Amino acid sequence: MRRTIKGSVRNYVMNLIRNGEADDVILSELCHQMGLKLNNAKLHLKKSHAQHAEETRKKIVTNLMTGKQIEILASTPYICNPAMEAYWSM
Secondary structure, X not given: OHHHHHHHHHHHHHHHHHOOOOHHHHHHHHHHXXXXXXXXXXXXXXXXXXXXXXXXXXXXXXXOOOOOEEEEEOOOOHHHOOOOHHHHOO
């Protein structure tokens, strides 16, 4: 049961962050609607911010065929990266 609650809190916070909600609003929602203590709510918010930063981190790579630089997500798999030969050999 606890794992489900933890996962639902993380998803809830991630959705609020993606929608651009302020940290104060998110903390208020977690404390009042979900009944979390302030320290736990802050911890969830901190972890969710770190996850969001990793999800949105980008890098610039050079397209192997055109030579142009493009921006892709840093989490893009090797096979989906146009700067790699594996991408073009599929």
